[in-house]
Amino acid sequence: MKYNVYDFDGTIYDGDSGVDFVKYSIRKKPKTLLYLLGTIGTVILFLFKRRTKEDIKTKLFGFVKEIDDLDSFVADFWKKHEKKLKKFWTEKEDHKNDIISSASCRFWLEPIAKKYKIAHLFATDIDLENGEVIGDNCHGMEKVRQFYIEFPKGSIEEAYSDSYDNDLPLLEEANKGFIVKKNKIIDYKEYRPNLFKRFWKWGWGIYHKNEELWNYIIVGGCTTLVSIVSYMLFRLFLDSVSVCTVLSWICAVSFAYITNRLFVFKSESKKVLKELTSFVGSRLFSLGVELVFMLLMTSVMHINDKIAKIIVQFIVLVLNYLTSKLFVFRKK
Numbered sequence: 001m002k003y004n005v006y007d008f009d010g011t012i013y014d015g016d017s018g019v020d021f022v023k024y025s026i027r028k029k030p031k032t033l034l035y036l037l038g039t040i041g042t043v044i045l046f047l048f049k050r051r052t053k054e055d056i057k058t059k060l061f062g063f064v065k066e067i068d069d070l071d072s073f074v075a076d077f078w079k080k081h082e083k084k085l086k087k088f089w090t091e092k093e094d095h096k097n098d099i100i101s102s103a104s105c106r107f108w109l110e111p112i113a114k115k116y117k118i119a120h121l122f123a124t125d126i127d128l129e130n131g132e133v134i135g136d137n138c139h140g141m142e143k144v145r146q147f148y149i150e151f152p153k154g155s156i157e158e159a160y161s162d163s164y165d166n167d168l169p170l171l172e173e174a175n176k177g178f179i180v181k182k183n184k185i186i187d188y189k190e191y192r193p194n195l196f197k198r199f200w201k202w203g204w205g206i207y208h209k210n211e212e213l214w215n216y217i218i219v220g221g222c223t224t225l226v227s228i229v230s231y232m233l234f235r236l237f238l239d240s241v242s243v244c245t246v247l248s249w250i251c252a253v254s255f256a257y258i259t260n261r262l263f264v265f266k267s268e269s270k271k272v273l274k275e276l277t278s279f280v281g282s283r284l285f286s287l288g289v290e291l292v293f294m295l296l297m298t299s300v301m302h303i304n305d306k307i308a309k310i311i312v313q314f315i316v317l318v319l320n321y322l323t324s325k326l327f328v329f330r331k332k
Contacts (some may be wrong), residue, residue, distance in 0.1 A: 001097070002157040003119060004088070005170060008102035008109060010162030011180045014084045018104050024077050035063040048215060048263040053103075054133040057124065060116060062131035070128060074108050081095065085112070086183060095119075096313045097157075101147070101170070103139040141169045164191055168229065212264060216321050219259040224313045227252035231309055241305050245294055246287070253283045256320070265329035275328060282323035286316050 009016045026034040039059045045051040067073050072251050092098075095116045102109060106123035113121040122143060125134040136142050142212050147156065159174035161167035162181065171177030177188040207214050231248035238244050257279050261267045297308035 001151070001154050002175075003097050003099050003147075003154055004158040005099045005101050005143070005156050005160070005174065007143075007161040007167055007170075007180075008100050008104055010101070011160050012086060012089045014182070015087055017081070017108065018083055021077060021085075021108050022060070025067075025073075025079070027067060028073070028076075029063065031066055032063040035060055038062075045262070047267075050262060050266070052137065053137045057105070057126070057137065058132045059159065060131075061126050064107070064126065064128055064131050070073075070107065074111060075110065078111055082112070086180075088180075088183060088185065089116075097193055098145070101138060101143040103137055120150060122150070140166055143170050144173050147173075160185070161188075164188060164193060214322075215264045216260070216324075219256070219264050220317045220321065222252075222259065223252050223256045224257045224317060227313060228309060232306065235306075241294060241298060242291065245291060249283070249287050249290070253280060257293065258281070260324055260329065265324065267329050269329075278328045279324070283320065285323065286319045290316050300321060306322070 006012055009018065022032065022036060039056055041049050042056050042059045046053065046056055070295060079104050095118045097123065098116075098118045099120045100109065100113055100118055101122040103124055105126050106121065107126060107128060108256070109121060109123050122138050124138045126132070127134055138146065144156075145267065147154070156170070158176045158178065159167070159170045159179045160180050161171060162179065164171070164179055171179075171188045179186045179188045179191040205318040227248045230251040231244050234239075234244040238247075257276060260279070261275070293312045293315065294305070294308055297303045297311070298305045303311075
């Protein structure tokens with residue numbers, strides 16, 4: 001049997017239903033905001049591939065356990081937001097061979113699926129007792145996989161999505177694939193993203209070709225900022241350039257070890273004390289180099305110490321990467 005598969009957010013629904021649901025929940029249940037803030041750390045770890053999208057959703061949607069009557073809550077949400085469903089969907093006469101396949105959560109999509117009597121709903125399942133994601137996030141190739149698990153002898157006649165990149169496996173699997181932009185429906189083979197999206201994709205590709213180096217540059221930049229800001233703060237209370245340099249070094253090294261271990265070199269070594277000792281040792285070496293250059297530039301070359309501090313950080317940045325990669329976080 002042939003089916004038509006529709007993504008939901010941005011395709012059937014004008015916007016992101018998950019974002020709208022969270023915003024609605026914050027207004028009705030202000031405590032939801034605490035769960036939202038609690039996801040920030042998880043999102044940062046996700047960007048460095050230390051957490052998954054399932055982890056983010058589990059952290060965020062824990063607030064559902066705070067809602068006494070979730071069915072009524074969801075029904076009230078749709079009373080206010082059903083108007084955002086697009087006309088090409090709501091005005092379609094027959095949905096008997098239609099399927100919704102979305103990364104959004106099943107519990108708030110089910111009312112729409114039932115109302116329009118669709119053949120099946122594929123969505124991300126949440127344990128409503130604690131907000132934990134059950135199974136895999138319904139995203140990308142997972143949509144195709146779930147379809148064939150449910151309909152092993154079925155085929156996808158048409159597929160609709162607002163995202164060329166995220167749903168490309170689904171679009172290519174269908175006999176006919178379409179990109180939906182607002183109320184405009186385009187053959188996905190003829191779709192061309194705008195210049196900004198193409199530039200973003202190009203930049204993202206460059207990042208992934210040498211992810212470790214780019215992560216180090218990002219973390220190194222943040223470490224440099226910690227070093228400079230802490231140095232200037234110490235200088236407000238202390239006159240000694242050397243003492244302030246050492247204190248700012250301690251702040252920077254503490255920050256650098258955690259971020260380099262987790263985000264840059266993604267170390268899984270259980271010998272944390274040995275690794276930390278090697279890391280501190282390498283940074284002591286770079287501290288010595290920094291002190292020499294600071295004294296040389298301020299005492300001999302008479303450069304303002306704050307300007308000298310900034311210049312020296314570039315030398316230290318390169319030196320620290322080399323010592324970390326070659327001696328501290330070595331991979332077998």
